[in-house]
Amino acid sequence: MHVAAGPYAPPVPARELTVVSADGARIHVEVHGPEDAPAVVLAHGWCCSTAFWAAQVRALAADHRVIAYDQRGHGRSPANPVCGTEPLADDLEAVLAATLAPGERAVIAGHSMGGMTVMAAASRPGVREHAAAVLLCSTGSSRLVESATVLPFGQGRLRTWLTRRVLGSRAPLGPVTPLARRILKYGTMGPGSAPDMVEACARIVHACPSRVRHAWSGVLDALDLDHGVRELRMPVEIVVGTADRLTPPVHARSLAAALPNCVGVTELPGLGHMTPVEAPDLVTGRIRALVAAHVSTDRTEPAVPAEEIA
Numbered sequence: 001m002h003v004a005a006g007p008y009a010p011p012v013p014a015r016e017l018t019v020v021s022a023d024g025a026r027i028h029v030e031v032h033g034p035e036d037a038p039a040v041v042l043a044h045g046w047c048c049s050t051a052f053w054a055a056q057v058r059a060l061a062a063d064h065r066v067i068a069y070d071q072r073g074h075g076r077s078p079a080n081p082v083c084g085t086e087p088l089a090d091d092l093e094a095v096l097a098a099t100l101a102p103g104e105r106a107v108i109a110g111h112s113m114g115g116m117t118v119m120a121a122a123s124r125p126g127v128r129e130h131a132a133a134v135l136l137c138s139t140g141s142s143r144l145v146e147s148a149t150v151l152p153f154g155q156g157r158l159r160t161w162l163t164r165r166v167l168g169s170r171a172p173l174g175p176v177t178p179l180a181r182r183i184l185k186y187g188t189m190g191p192g193s194a195p196d197m198v199e200a201c202a203r204i205v206h207a208c209p210s211r212v213r214h215a216w217s218g219v220l221d222a223l224d225l226d227h228g229v230r231e232l233r234m235p236v237e238i239v240v241g242t243a244d245r246l247t248p249p250v251h252a253r254s255l256a257a258a259l260p261n262c263v264g265v266t267e268l269p270g271l272g273h274m275t276p277v278e279a280p281d282l283v284t285g286r287i288r289a290l291v292a293a294h295v296s297t298d299r300t301e302p303a304v305p306a307e308e309i310a
Helices: 050-060 085-099 113-120 125-130 157-167 178-188 195-206 210-221 226-231 249-258 280-294
Strands: 015-020 026-032 039-043 065-069 106-111 131-137 236-241 262-268
Touching: 015 085, 026 050, 026 085, 039 050, 039 085, 039 113, 050 065, 050 106, 050 195, 050 280, 065 085, 085 113, 085 125, 106 113, 106 125, 106 280, 113 131, 113 210, 113 226, 125 131, 131 280, 157 210, 178 195, 226 249, 236 249, 236 280, 249 262, 262 280
Parallel strands: 039 065, 039 106, 106 131, 131 236, 236 262
Antiparallel strands: 015 026, 026 065
8 A cells, every 4th residue: 555645645636537458458547637737647667556656746736637547457457467568558558548639749757667668659659649758767678687786796697597586576575564665775766765755665566466566577577679769759858867776777878879859868866766756856847848848738628538437
C-alpha cells in the first residue's frame, strides 16, 4: 500500500476509467486536473504504479490535465499472462485513444519501463498523432542486465548472470522493514535520498506481486528497442541520475546519440534510478517546459472514455 500522507501520497483523481487494450487487457487510468487544460500522460516503470508519479500529479494538476495509468499487472490493472513490449505499446495506444480527443497533442513522460513503452510504441499511429514531445526518465533501450551495476563488481559474464537472477527472483519481497528499505535504497536510489522518498518507493515496489515482477524481468532482460529510439521523431528530453544502478547514464547518452530530435540530457549528480521521486521539482519542471514549448492550449472536446467508473 502506498504512503497515505506527505508529498508522495497519491492525490484523488478527478475521474477513473478502465481502458481495454488490443488483447482484452484491462488498464486502470486516472485523470487529474481540469478537462480543458493541456494534457500530460505519465507511464510508470517496472514494479511501480500510478502512485509513483504522486509528486508530479500533485504539482501539475493545478493547470494541466494529467493522465496516469497502471501498466498491465501493476497497481490496479489486473494481472495478464501476456507480457512484452508490443502489449505495452498496445496499452499506451489504447490509453491515448480513450483519453485524448482526435488530433489532441500531449507530452508523454515515461520512467524506466514506461520510457521503454514509449520507445516500443514510437511508430504506432496513435503515438504519432498524440505525442507532441516526450520526457524519458532513467531508462534504456537494450543491454539492460549486462550494464546494470546493482552488484558491486566489474562488468562481465558472472555479474550479468548474477544480476539476472537477482532481478528475476520469484521470492516475495515481504513487508517493508528497515532492512528492506536499505536494500531498495541501495539498488534503486541515490545515497542522499530522504527517508520519505525511500519509504514511498518501498511501499510501491513491495506492493507489486512477485509473479508480475518475475514475468516482466524476463522482458527487460531480452529488451531490444534500439529501432524504436530512431522512430521517436518528436522532441525528446532525457533525465538520468549519475548513481543509477539499473539504467546507468551510458543508456541516456546512447539514447541521445540515436534520437532524431533530442532536445536535452540532464544528468543529476548523486541521484539513482527513481528520478521522479528523488528530484520531483526538476522532473515536474521539465514536463511543464515541454508542454509550454510543444503543446497548444487550443483543443477540441475530450474523447469519450471506453468505460468510466462512477
